[in-house]
Amino acid sequence: MHTTARLQRANRGAHFRAYRLHGANPAQLDPFMGIDHAWMSEPTFPPHPHAGFSAVTYLFLDSETGIANRDSNGNRMLIQPGGLHWTAAGSGVVHEENPAVLGSTTHLLQIFVNLPRHLQNAAPFALTLAPQDVPVVQRPGVRVRVPLGSFDGVHSPLVPPTEVTLLDISLEAGAELALPVPAGQRAFVMPIFGSAELDGGRFGLDDLGAPILSPKTEAATHKLAGKADGAKVAVFIGEPLRQPVISNGPMAFASQEHLIAATAAYQRGEMGRL
Template structure:
C-alpha cells in the first residue's frame, strides 16, 4: 500500500554564516525521526572549527557535482578528504570531536549534513569514524533510474558501512517521464534536488521536502520532462523522548548531564584548530 503525503514544504537556501548557506529540516518540526537533521549546504569558507558531538551520528555526504572536496578531521581518524560523491560518518556515541570545511577557501562546495538519532540504549556506544570514497558507494541502475545507496540497502545491494541506527538513504536520478516505486520503513521522506516530479499528486521541485504517513509500505515518484534528482530517507522512529543540548542529544536529562560531565573531564577527545584556520 502506498503511503500518503502528510506534509509538503518548499524551502530555499538561507544564509547561516559567512561562507555558508543551507536548507535544513529538523525533527522538532518535521516528522523525520530517526533522522534529527536533514540539511543541504553550500559552503565556501570554514565556519565552525573543532567541536564535539555525543549521542548521535553525523554524516556529511558530498554531492557528486560539488566543485571541490571537503576536509574532514576528527580525533579518531585524523584528516581525510570527502571527495564529490563520497561521505564521512562520525558515530559520536559517548563523544568525539570533528571539524569539516572546504578543501579550498572561496570555492563553493555542496553536500548534505545529516544527523541520525540513537536509541536510548545506544547513546553511549563506542565512537566510530567511517569514511567512504565515491567509488565505494553502491549503485543500482535500471531502465528508469540510477540509485546511489548512501546508507542501507536497495535492489539486492547494501553498503559495507552500517550505523547503529538502521536507516536507508538513497540518492536517486530518475529519468524524464519515468516512475519508481520504493519499499520503505515506517518513516519516509523525499527531498528534491534537481528537475521536477510528482508523488501522490504533489509536485516535487528543488528543495521541496515531502513527508509521508507512517501507514503504508512504499512510495511512488514520477519524474517530469527534465527528470528528477532527489534524496530518499527512510527509517523506523525510536518513539523515545529526545533531550537536546547543543551538539549533544540524549534520551533523558540524566544522560545529558553525563554527557556534559564527560565533556568537562576531557573524555570526548581533543582536536586542535587546523593550522590554516
C-alpha cells in the same frame, strides 16, 4: 497520502547556504533528527562537540572539491565527491569539516541520525564509504546511488549503528521509479534540484517542501516521477526508535541526566581536542 514538511533556508555569510529539514516534533523524522542540504566553499563552523547521536556527511558527485574531516579521536579523512562519512558520536567527540580546496564549492548532505538508547554512551567511532564503493542501480531514465541501506536487492557495504537507508536519485523528465517502503518504517524525500512527483503530488526545491510518509503496518510502494527538466532527490528511510530526544543543540540523549553529564564532560575537556 503524505504530509509535507517545510524546508528552511539557512545561510551563514557568503560561503555557506543551506536548506534545512528539522522536525518541530522529534517524532516527525525519527530515527533521523534533521538534514542540512548545503553548499560550502570556506570554513564555516569551528570545531564543535557531538554526543548521543551520529553526524553523517554525504557529498554529491557535483561537488568541486572534497571535505577535510577530522575529529578528536585522531581520525583524519578526505571525503571525496560521492563519498560518505559516518561519525557515531556516542559518549562524545569533537570534530570539524572544511572544504579541502578553499574557494571551491562542496555540495553535501549533513544528516543527523539518532542512536539507539543503549548505544548513546558507547565509545565514539567513524565509518567511511569511498565513492567507488557506493552501489548504483540503473533504470530507464533513473540512476540510484545507495550510500546507506538497500534498494532493489542492492546493499551498501556500510553497516552503521542505526540501520537507515539513503538513496541519491536522479530522474530524467518523465522517468518513473517505484519506491518501496518496508512495514513500520518512515520515509521522506528531500528535493535537491528540479521538480518531481511523489504519488502524484508535486514538490521541488522552489516549493520548499519535503514529503514525509508515516509508518504503515504493511509494506507500501510509492511512485516517484521526474517533471519538466528532471530532478534529483534524496530519499531517507528508517524504523523509528520511539525514544525521548532531549537536546541542547550539538548533543542529544534519551535522558536529561546523560545530556547533563556529557555537557560537563565536554567542558572538562574529556572529549579531547583537535
